[in-house]
Amino acid sequence: MDETLPQRLETKGIIGSVKKALFRIGCLLLWSISLTADKPNLVFILADDLGYGDIDSFGAPDIETPNLDRLAQEGMRFTSNYSNSAICSPTRAAFMTGRYFQRLGLEWAVWYQAPGEGLPPTETSLASMLKDAGYQTALTGKWHLGYEEGWRPNQHGFDRFFGCLGGNVNYFEYYDKTGTHDMFLNDEAIHPDAYVTDLTADYAVQFIEEMKEEPFFLFASFNAPHFPFQGPEDRESEFSWHDGTREKHYIPMVESLDKAVGRIVDKIDALDLAENTLIVFTSDNGGEKLARNAPLKGLKGSLWEGGIRVPAIARWTEVISEDTVSDIPVQTIDWGATLLKLAGGSPPENRPLDGKDLMPILKGGQALTMRPLFFRRALDPHRSKVVEKRAVRLGKWKYLDTPAGEQFLFNLETDIAEQNNLIDSNLELGLGMSSMLDQWEADIDPPLYDQRNQALINKAARTNSK
Numbered sequence: 001m002d003e004t005l006p007q008r009l010e011t012k013g014i015i016g017s018v019k020k021a022l023f024r025i026g027c028l029l030l031w032s033i034s035l036t037a038d039k040p041n042l043v044f045i046l047a048d049d050l051g052y053g054d055i056d057s058f059g060a061p062d063i064e065t066p067n068l069d070r071l072a073q074e075g076m077r078f079t080s081n082y083s084n085s086a087i088c089s090p091t092r093a094a095f096m097t098g099r100y101f102q103r104l105g106l107e108w109a110v111w112y113q114a115p116g117e118g119l120p121p122t123e124t125s126l127a128s129m130l131k132d133a134g135y136q137t138a139l140t141g142k143w144h145l146g147y148e149e150g151w152r153p154n155q156h157g158f159d160r161f162f163g164c165l166g167g168n169v170n171y172f173e174y175y176d177k178t179g180t181h182d183m184f185l186n187d188e189a190i191h192p193d194a195y196v197t198d199l200t201a202d203y204a205v206q207f208i209e210e211m212k213e214e215p216f217f218l219f220a221s222f223n224a225p226h227f228p229f230q231g232p233e234d235r236e237s238e239f240s241w242h243d244g245t246r247e248k249h250y251i252p253m254v255e256s257l258d259k260a261v262g263r264i265v266d267k268i269d270a271l272d273l274a275e276n277t278l279i280v281f282t283s284d285n286g287g288e289k290l291a292r293n294a295p296l297k298g299l300k301g302s303l304w305e306g307g308i309r310v311p312a313i314a315r316w317t318e319v320i321s322e323d324t325v326s327d328i329p330v331q332t333i334d335w336g337a338t339l340l341k342l343a344g345g346s347p348p349e350n351r352p353l354d355g356k357d358l359m360p361i362l363k364g365g366q367a368l369t370m371r372p373l374f375f376r377r378a379l380d381p382h383r384s385k386v387v388e389k390r391a392v393r394l395g396k397w398k399y400l401d402t403p404a405g406e407q408f409l410f411n412l413e414t415d416i417a418e419q420n421n422l423i424d425s426n427l428e429l430g431l432g433m434s435s436m437l438d439q440w441e442a443d444i445d446p447p448l449y450d451q452r453n454q455a456l457i458n459k460a461a462r463t464n465s466k
């Protein structure tokens, strides 16, 4: 008996297996669609060492930041936003894990080309968690969480990486303070020919353009205005790692950062993605010597407000009301937690988040349950001048102490500049906050990974080889 082709295939069980295969593909497609449906795009823009009062909408009288101000006008400003650390790498580790960075034993800025320092391969980064939740991921700009194989951005969940691995780079010639070339496209050393801030925006814009159909996570991690103080017109100027003036160098750096942020926001708007994209802008620590941290006391590196309170702006046109302000104290780890929650992702079971989801605030100024925010500056294996300090912010109060027995208590609501130490008249409150810090330290110590020991071994090896 003649069989039609379909019958023959049916007889041989081929159609059955094709149907099963199609069914499986269909399920896979549905699963992948449900994984990505309605997920917002997530754009986290980090400035490096930008001070609290360094942009117009946070009070800068001498810097023009129309793009950041527009972002603030279209979204929410956070006036009590804290970087988890007063220096670079630890804040980045906090963002990438949604956890206190002290748990990783990384309490200093990763040293040049140092192995064994940064975000250990044993940790699951935010980028990896977002990737698992169906996101395309890219880092443009500064990493500063490890040089070693296994510790780099592409190995921590970023599909794409353009930028530098270390903490500082010449803005035109792309070498770090040790003279080592530090500019990469994924694993490949590259030698482009433009100002680093502009390049960082170029790659961000290109990524968004390519990702317009998929949920994406873009971490745009600008080097500016971290030293060397080179503005976009300083290619031919005499080069120095640390010298410069606010007027000649620093202000052009911040203004070009503002333009770069504007290009990213404009691309999102031009592709009609604004309603489905959360954009967060903040800084990794307080401003350095050329910055304006006013009205706060202290600079980068200290646990005075000027070292850790930094601007933050969030825009999501569909969700956040325009031109709103929140003074609720929040930290970098909360932004990591918020992004992960929005993506529907979750951390490994043995790495619960310390950060809190900020959506209740973003959706309508709702307060979170009052909670303490903890800070600690520990001894640095690479820098001998660091003084240990710890601090906690609880509501309007801030308590700070040192191993030498100094104690400070400030009411930040009436004394944002930390001028009046109220510890003597509020000893009981101070003791209570001190014991909160003790309990926190008992929880975070010892670290999961002993980077400090590794750093000291490396340092001894470097000294011996000299």
Ligand SMILES: [Ca+2]
Residues within 6 Å of the ligand: 048, 049, 087, 088, 226, 284, 285
């Ligand atoms: Ca920094």
